[in-house]
Amino acid sequence: QRMVLEEQLRQAQKMEAIGQLAGGVAHDFNNLLMVISSYTELLLRNSRENEDLRAIRGAAQRGADLTQKLLAFARRKVIEPRVLDLGEIVEDMRMLLKPVLETGHGLVMDIAPARGQVRADRGGIEQIVMNLAVNARDAMPTGGTIKIIVRDIEVGDDYARANVGVMPGPHVALVVADTGVGMDAATVARVFEPFFTTKDVGKGTGLGLSTVLGIVQQNGAHIHIDSSPGLGTTIAIYFPRCAPSRDAVVVPSGRATILVIEDDDVLRSAVRRVLEEHGYQVLVASDASSALAICESGTGIELVVSDIMLERTNGMELAKALRAQRPDLRVLWMSGQAGDLRANEVSTAFLRKPFTAEVLVDRVRSLL
Ligand SMILES: Nc1ncnc2c1ncn2[C@@H]1O[C@H](COP(=O)(O)OP(=O)(O)OP(=O)(O)O)[C@@H](O)[C@H]1O
Ligand SMILES: [Mg+2]
Structure with a gap:
């Protein structure tokens, strides 16, 4: 067990180092991109139909999307944690997820009727669900079912001892499961690395799970991947459950x-x-x-x-x-x-x- 923990720790430290590098680069790049797009906007005001300027604006926008993902991975995005009902958010995403699915893909939501609340950032959760659903779809090229589950769980002492970054006690689990191609252990070990992808050039940037990890950590949650080749993948995220009576009255910071x-x-x-x-x-x-x-x-x-x-x-x-x-x-x-x-x-x-x-x-x- 000590070996397992040491390996997890090494892994966490590696991610931390990559995160610091990526975050620093992304931050500076973001500022440069902001300058590029501001001035492009200014020029476009005078010549709206200029195709070259539109191309620059488009590229700057794509660059900004990329740096936003890196910033999320590096946990440098401003988040607004609130007391939330995960089930409600997932339920609300049904319409957003529809265009993600292709013919032959089903979506099943299994949201426990009685469930606890968590303290997290809504936008972050939506991004997590979206990224996991897209991955699940890509893993099932010939069709299949994506299952999204929300339910209360208790993290036991044994699990907490064997996994870095999670405490025993009440949690709410958000689970996305597919019946797709699955991953071998070597792939699972690398999925959180930014730019790690097995998809064709232009199909994936390898930032989906990196951003998911950043959001998970920033929201004090824990992520667990269970996958094997040919048997599909189940990704579970555990958010600490919060006591509804006390936390429900927390006033969100923005409202002015x-x-x-x-x-x-x-x-x-x-x-x-x-x-x-x-x-x-x-x-x-x-x-x-x-x-x-x-x-x-x-x-x-x-x-x-x-x-x-x-x-x-x-x-x-x-x-x-x-x-x-x-x-x-x-x-x-x-x-x-x-x-x-x-x-x-x-x-x-x-x-x-x-x-x-x-x-x-x-x-x-x-x-x-
Ligand atoms: N549900 C899954 N089933 C099988 N393999 C998966 C699954 N989710 C992720 N992977 C593997 O992990 C890799 C990294 O996933 P990640 O979401 O970070 O990047 P991506 O999907 O390749 O690109 P992006 O999300 O940036 O478009 C994928 O390329 C794939 O090999
Ligand atoms: Mg992805």
Whole structure:
């Protein structure tokens, strides 16, 4: 048993090292990609039909998708853990999973009627289910059934002793099982490595299970693979169950109402999406007068995230007008140039463009 544990530990340390490398590279690349896509968007504003620019934008988008997966593997994505019902989330994914299946593929959901709650990030769970379902489908080229199970389990002392990173006690299991080709032990040992794939070039990047592992760890869960060639694969993820009475009243951190003022359509919707995904209520305005109108209608805005240089108005003037209505209003400025902000006005929070979603959410959180 000690040998097994040592091997697991070695494996975990290897993943940790790869994760640090991948995360560092992905983080820097993400920033570079953000610069590339911001400037491409700017150029596209002036020549919308330029095919070359569209190609650059498309490539930057694919690059960003890739770095997002690496960041998930490296556990560098901002997560919003909440008390959740895993069964409900899986149930809600039925429609999303449909397009994944091909003819000859069945989907069976076996969700225990009485089940405990877990504390996890909803988006992460959806990504886990999606990645596992896609893998299960690919493992059954001639058709078969994907089974998704959610139910309470008790992790026993023996299991916890034999597996690094899991404690004995009540858990909720999320299981995805297929009747596909299965894997031999050597393959199972490598599946979490980023870019490990047995699929043809262009078919798989080998990041699916890497991201799953990152999400599992970030949410304090444990993953177990049971597979053998020809007999199919069962992947189980154990989330610690939480006591419903106490944790159910935990207030999610995002919920505040934020007014986003930005004249660039693309950036405005990007900022809006990021904030909404983190649970905030978001109102948007593209210019000073609509911002003032929204504020006046008194919708309980707690924070304004605004561009400093708006098309017709200086953001600072706008801020003065807004503060005249609401003296306690907090403002987070976005700007491409540090020079936009005069020294005596740096009393307020400031985000230099381009910024990443992570930085944005960090600053917003610190201001609320
Ligand atoms: N359910 C499964 N049955 C059999 N083999 C699997 C299963 N899930 C994963 N594998 C094996 O593990 C490898 C890695 O899986 P992973 O999801 O990380 O990458 P991928 O599916 O190859 O590519 P990507 O998910 O990035 O599109 C796969 O190429 C496959 O060999
Ligand atoms: Mg995959």
